Amino acid sequence: MEKPLLTYIGERLGMGILNFSSVGGGSINQVYYLQTKSEKLLLKLNNKEDFPGMFKAEAEGLDIIRRTNSISVPEIILQDEFGNDSFLVMEWIDNKRPGTKASILLGEKLAQMHRNTTVNFGAVADNYMGSLKQSNQSHTTWAEFYIEERLKPIVQIAIDKHLINNDNMKEFDQLYKNIPRLFDEEKSSLIHGDLWSGNYLIGIDDRPYLIDPAITFGHREFDIAMTTLFGGFSNEFYEAYQYHFPLNEDWQQRIDLWNLYPLLVHLNLFGLGYLGQVKDCLKQYI
Structure with missing residues (x-):
């Protein structure tokens, strides 16, 4: 410096x-x-x-x-x-590895954050997911927001980089038609948007902190799905979250649907090593 x-x-x-x-x-x-x-x-x-x-x-x-x-x-x-x-x-946050108490608090506090809602999905200023810009224009449904503001722009980047082919593109077109019937719409939630284990800290007093947000008002399953992508969240975290703000019983069926977006981000940033995971997620919903 x-x-x-x-x-x-x-x-x-x-x-x-x-x-x-x-x-x-x-x-x-x-x-x-x-x-x-x-x-x-x-x-x-x-x-x-x-x-x-x-x-x-x-x-x-x-x-x-x-x-x-x-x-x-x-x-x-x-x-x-x-x-x-x-x-x-x-x-500066002095931090430590999460224990049981901290994991429970993380689940509880995230559930509290997710209870914050607004009329539309999006509805905040544009921001970044990693080093890629992401748009947060308002839409009346999560299906519309997820397709128009998340999947379509990131898929277009992959096309421009020649990371996916025309057959993949046809599969995404089919996915866009299917998405509205794959889940139940609910009120929007304030979500972190990039919730992997590197984006939370546990203070020395066991207080959880969120860092590096890519926020929007979205479907809270998106945040929970991403916690499963790279690990780092304990059973106590999920149990506490479910106790304070239960998810739909079939939420786990959509983990790979929501994780398509961060995997596409990784495909664009880090290359073809992520293409297999993208294809595996995609084929489940077409």
């Missing part, structure tokens, strides 16, 4: 930065631990031309979650630009 940027951040914070160090976990952004005289902070940094508006959207997403008074998120301290850099400074 260049000294002029560090000096600027210190000036904006109104306090000197005593030291800093790079921390892991940033596949898109550079991530740093900052130590000031009075507090520990986390800095995320990227090129503003590569990911325009990413940190603004992240800060807004965290603020929307915070205002639900349900699950905790890190406090946003500063979001700004300097030269070619865009950056986000937030509260």
